[in-house]
Amino acid sequence: MRNRSSLLMMAALAVLLTGGILLFAQSADSASSEKDRGHKPYTELAKVPEKARAKNNPLAEDPDAPLAGRKLFEQHCAECHGNAAEGGKKAPSLRAQEVQQATPGTLFWILTNGVVRRGMPVWSKLPEAQRWQIVTYIKSLGLQKETPDEQKGPHEPANSRSPTEADDRSR
Numbered sequence: 285m286r287n288r289s290s291l292l293m294m295a296a297l298a299v300l301l302t303g304g305i306l307l308f309a310q311s312a313d314s315a316s317s318e319k320d321r322g323h324k325p326y327t328e329l330a331k332v333p334e335k336a337r338a339k340n341n342p343l344a345e346d347p348d349a350p351l352a353g354r355k356l357f358e359q360h361c362a363e364c365h366g367n368a369a370e371g372g373k374k375a376p377s378l379r380a381q382e383v384q385q386a387t388p389g390t391l392f393w394i395l396t397n398g399v400v401r402r403g404m405p406v407w408s409k410l411p412e413a414q415r416w417q418i419v420t421y422i423k424s425l426g427l428q429k430e431t432p433d434e435q436k437g438p439h440e441p442a443n444s445r446s447p448t449e450a451d452d453r454s455r
């Protein structure tokens with residue numbers, strides 16, 4: 285009889301011990317995902333392959349691309365990145381230097397491949413032309429200065445162009 289009860293005690297102890305170990309493992313797990321949340325955005329931009337980076341945006345000069353891109357952005361991206369790409373609770377600003385300094389090819393690659401494990405979806409189901417329009421739109425945000433249009437003096441940078449000029453050139 286005594287033997288039996290000590291056996292039961294052992295079994296109970298074993299159960300308690302495994303439970304404790306499991307709990308410990310779980311809390312260690314959540315500690316590591318806590319660390320993950322401190323990850324800085326934009327680091328993916330530096331990992332884009334050289335060849336993809338160098339790709340030219342075929343719609344960079346297209347006068348319709350910024351507006352079309354903006355509409356697509358509001359449809360697909362704004363819920364996370366904010367209506368004007370200023371950043372939101374779910375995703376970082378796309379007006380940040382890191383994004384604005386990235387080549388168009390880099391942004392296109394990020395759109396095509398996503399950063400899935402960080403919550404940035406893959407957009408390869410959007411036609412390529414639409415992805416380039418979005419890239420043109422994002423890039424256009426970097427050109428907008430804080431000063432309103434009418435305050436723009438004659439000292440605009442030499443490479444700035446108006447959509448009408450671009451129209452003339454393509455004719």
Ligand code: HEC
Pocket residue numbers: 323324325326327328329357360361362363364365374375376378383391394395399402403404405407418
């Ligand atoms: C479900 C939310 C969500 C949507 C929708 C979304 N994104 Fe993101 N995006 C993210 C998150 C989260 C990150 C940060 C990824 C990281 O930490 O690297 C990100 C990062 C980015 C980056 C920078 C890359 C980087 O490493 O941070 C770009 C550029 C970007 N998104 C563009 C877009 C565009 C354009 C769209 C619409 C076609 C879009 N995103 C839609 C969540 C989203």
